[in-house]
Amino acid sequence: MEQTQNTTQKLTYKHLSFEERQLIEVWHNKGASNREIGKRLGRYYQTINNELKRGTTTQIKENNKTRQLYFAETGQAKYIENRKRCGANSKLxxxxxxxxxxxxxxxxxxxxxxxxxxxxxxxxx
Structure with a gap:
């Protein structure tokens, strides 16, 4: 049997952009699954899961009820904060x-x- 199409994809491991985080927010709020969002963005579903954990905050309503919401701005802020702490510390x-x-x-x-x-x-x- 001869294979006519190459289905292997090269993994690039790039960080999520702010625009991708905004799309995750929109699709997640519409009820899309992590796997569906991952397929739309061309990302592994676990990447979407990790991003949702990173950018989810607790929102408190007037009647003291809480709910968990994902915000792209929160995910981006935490990403920037984590990037500041990565890498080797200066020996100077x-x-x-x-x-x-x-x-x-x-x-x-x-x-x-x-x-x-x-x-x-x-x-x-």
Whole structure:
């Protein structure tokens, strides 16, 4: 049997855009399932599920009844907040004393950076 169409899709793993979050909000409010939304956007249904968890907030009505609603703005705000915390932390913050020492040696005594590192390393051994 000969296969005439390639059904394999290359996965790209791109982040959701704000426009996609708005579409998720509209379709979710209309009652579409995660799988249906995922098919419309070309995304895995678990991605839609994760986004709905991320952007869902509790809304309190006047009679103290609560309900859970998804808002694209909330999902985008949490996405931006999470992106600020990702990645490696700068090592410069933990080496302020060394940086100040190195600047002083370079400015006052014309030391090279290699000489400073060599001198500091010899003190540790």
């Amino acid at each position: 913050v933990s080496a302020v004393d060394f940086i100040n020492y190195a600047c002083k040696q370079i400015i006052d005594f014309n030391w090279s950076p290699d000489a400073i590192v060599g001198f500091v390393t010899s003190l540790r051994t």
